[in-house]
Amino acid sequence: MEQTQPLIPMPKIGKPAKVAGGLRVTQVRTIVQVAFIVLLIALPFTGLFHIDLSTGRFVIMGYQVWWSDFFLILPFWIFVISAMTAVYAMLGMVYCGWACIQNTFSEWTNALAKFSFGSAALGPGFGEVSLSGVRPKKVGLLRKLGQWTIFVGGVTLFSLTVSVIITAYVIPPRTLFHDLLTGANHTAYWLVLGIGGVMFLNLLLVRHYWCKWVCPYPLWQHMFKTDDTLKVAFDHSRRAECTGCNLCVKSCFIDIDPRDTKNYSRCINCGECVVVCEDYMGKHGKPSLLTFHKNGVYVAEDGTTKARRLSPGTVRFVVATLFSLVPLSLFIYGIVTYSPYRVTFSQVPGRFDQFEVGLYNKTPRPERFVLGEEGLPPSNVTFGQTEVSVPPGEHRKVVMTVGPSGVLAPGLHNFQVEVKSFTPKPGQFRQNATVYIPSPSQG
Ligand code: SF4
Numbered sequence: 193m194e195q196t197q198p199l200i201p202m203p204k205i206g207k208p209a210k211v212a213g214g215l216r217v218t219q220v221r222t223i224v225q226v227a228f229i230v231l232l233i234a235l236p237f238t239g240l241f242h243i244d245l246s247t248g249r250f251v252i253m254g255y256q257v258w259w260s261d262f263f264l265i266l267p268f269w270i271f272v273i274s275a276m277t278a279v280y281a282m283l284g285m286v287y288c289g290w291a292c293i294q295n296t297f298s299e300w301t302n303a304l305a306k307f308s309f310g311s312a313a314l315g316p317g318f319g320e321v322s323l324s325g326v327r328p329k330k331v332g333l334l335r336k337l338g339q340w341t342i343f344v345g346g347v348t349l350f351s352l353t354v355s356v357i358i359t360a361y362v363i364p365p366r367t368l369f370h371d372l373l374t375g376a377n378h379t380a381y382w383l384v385l386g387i388g389g390v391m392f393l394n395l396l397l398v399r400h401y402w403c404k405w406v407c408p409y410p411l412w413q414h415m416f417k418t419d420d421t422l423k424v425a426f427d428h429s430r431r432a433e434c435t436g437c438n439l440c441v442k443s444c445f446i447d448i449d450p451r452d453t454k455n456y457s458r459c460i461n462c463g464e465c466v467v468v469c470e471d472y473m474g475k476h477g478k479p480s481l482l483t484f485h486k487n488g489v490y491v492a493e494d495g496t497t498k499a500r501r502l503s504p505g506t507v508r509f510v511v512a513t514l515f516s517l518v519p520l521s522l523f524i525y526g527i528v529t530y531s532p533y534r535v536t537f538s539q540v541p542g543r544f545d546q547f548e549v550g551l552y553n554k555t556p557r558p559e560r561f562v563l564g565e566e567g568l569p570p571s572n573v574t575f576g577q578t579e580v581s582v583p584p585g586e587h588r589k590v591v592m593t594v595g596p597s598g599v600l601a602p603g604l605h606n607f608q609v610e611v612k613s614f615t616p617k618p619g620q621f622r623q624n625a626t627v628y629i630p631s632p633s634q635g
């Protein structure tokens with residue numbers, strides 16, 4: 193018979209908890225953190241995604257996505273939100289610990305401080321201010337020049353890296369580097385220096401202080417936690433074996449005592465405390481006192497770890513995942529029906545006999561448009577151009593004139609404007625319109 197008591201499944205002696213391919217949780221986390229930064233770099237640098245600041249439009253693989261592309265933008269974000277809900281329900285605040293670049297670069301700056309000054313606690317910054325009100329540790333302002341050079345140089349490099357990554361989202365990388373190297377456009381300088389300066393001060397002084405005291409994002413992740421969301425747990429049945437070495441507390445850069453993690457604590461499931469306790473207790477021939485745990489998980493009689501079906505976290509995960517299929521379907525519909533061009537038609541203000549056709553090319557290639565009209569005598573209609581090539585991402589306007597007067601009888605005349613596009617998706621735009629020809633006495 194299976195045990196009903198939710199015993200905490202602890203790792204076996206000499207076999208620290210491994211996640212994938214024999215790697216420890218902290219090693220997997222480092223890989224995920226680096227992969228996330230590579231993804232952030234890859235998006236603008238491969239041309240997959242950037243934002244056109246002049247128009248405020250998203251550009252995906254060179255194709256403009258307008259706010260009017262409703263079925264692309266809204267379902268995509270609803271899908272992302274519902275997918276994140278499923279992840280946070282199961283894994284807690286993993287975004288902070290495993291992906292957020294504020295945390296990643298703060299950790300790397302702490303590691304740099306440790307390398308430069310011998311201890312992260314001796315580096316400058318508010319990051320060591322404790323949530324429990326403990327006074328900040330000594331800040332090594334008078335350390336040797338060499339130590340400061342390494343530290344400040346490293347922080348400058350981190351800051352510029354983040355700054356260039358962020359700027360590349362609003363200035364295409366090729367243009368960005370050209371502007372930075374030639375000084376052709378000072379906007380690139382100001383953006384890189386501005387973002388880099390803020391990041392420099394952040395990494396120099398703030399780091400995890402932001403995560404602990406200011407960042408509102410954890411609130412959103414907390415909302416989706418349940419009683420059985422993954423968290424770090426302490427094996428209270430073996431409390432007497434804890435030597436109070438405090439290694440787990442010291443390893444926690446969020447300033448939590450891992451032996452007393454609450455469901456709604458700010459723990460980001462980084463696993464640092466689990467690994468240090470595994471190592472420490474392993475040296476004494478004992479299993480770790482700390483491990484990742486889900487309340488829905490228990491140890492069966494045969495010693496295997498099992499998960500209860502339909503725990504609150506599982507239900508939320510399943511519901512959120514199923515719900516995310518709806519916006520995903522709408523998003524796919526948006527991709528299929530995406531129009532790579534846009535045509536507008538309007539009367540020229542103050543002119544009864546002139547109309548303006550707007551041709552917008554949302555693609556990364558030149559687009560050819562052919563204009564025509566039906567319903568009026570051909571000799572009475574003139575287009576500024578009947579065939580127009582519009583460069584990538586740009587638009588052109590063509591004026592259509594009805595005249596000369598005297599051909600059409602006074603009164604209202606219906607007609608239809610037709611615009612054809614050919615690549616990458618052949619299309620046809622038709623617009624019904626009316627022209628009013630005044631009588632000679634009115635004219
Ligand atoms: S309690 Fe452990 S897992 Fe949670 S943030 Fe602190 S070190 Fe990371």
Ligand code: SF4
Pocket residue numbers: 433434435436437438439440441451468469472473481482
């Ligand atoms: S690392 Fe393990 S043994 Fe040391 S204080 Fe933490 S729980 Fe106790």
